[in-house]
Amino acid sequence: MRDHYQEELDGLADGLADMCGEVAAALEKATRALLECDLQLAEEVISEDIKVDEIRAAAEEKAFALLALQAPVATDLRIVVSAIHGAGDIERMGDLALHVAQAARRRHPQPVLPEEIKPYFAEMGRVGVALALKAADVIRSRDLSAAAELEADDDAMDDLHRHMFTVLMDRNWTHGVAAAVDVTLLARFYERYADHAVAVARRIVYVVTGQMPGPLTV
Secondary structure (H helix, E strand, C coil): CHHHHHHHHHHHHHHHHHHHHHHHHHHHHHHHHHHHCCHHHHHHHHHHHHHHHHHHHHHHHHHHHHHHHHCCCHHHHHHHHHHHHHHHHHHHHHHHHHHHHHHHHHHCCCCCCCHHHHHHHHHHHHHHHHHHHHHHHHHHHCCHHHHHHHHHHHHHHHHHHHHHHHHHHCCCCCCHHHHHHHHHHHHHHHHHHHHHHHHHHHHHHHHHHCCCCCCCCC
16 A cells, blocks of 8 residues: 555656656747747647646646545655645646747747847747756756756846847847837746746755745755
């Protein structure tokens, strides 16, 4: 019975890590769709978003069943509670990748981004995907050092997000209001995606240490 219970707890972690892999793939495709005006890739991201929703639903169902049937305490209880909250964070990452793909589809066949802005979004996409994949590793390993690195890695996304405002406020911006709105919203999507990846890492710190999620100090 105890072995089965442990397998159920391990299954929660595996499900969340799989979700991270799904949302990493979604952001990678959405970014390519954005940069290359690729409608097919955008449609793939949009149609595949339901997978993340289904994994979240399964994870939550398993977590609530464990709460009801096993009455977990201490670390086990933290695992279950963190799984419920973490699933929400990761699903939101998928939603944000979806928003990027929807922007690419909405403007197709016209590009969403001015040519000189594209390298910044290529880098934001790279950073976001790396954060999601590292979050998956942290979930599986419960490595506190890696969790702390995740928050440090997020600084790169924050820097890129701030730089977009510098670009938009430049007097040499010639692309009009609509393009400025698109860039502002898209940069926010990437920045929030990264923030949710960091939130996942903080929940792992909570699982291991019992400290409530907050700034990492490892």
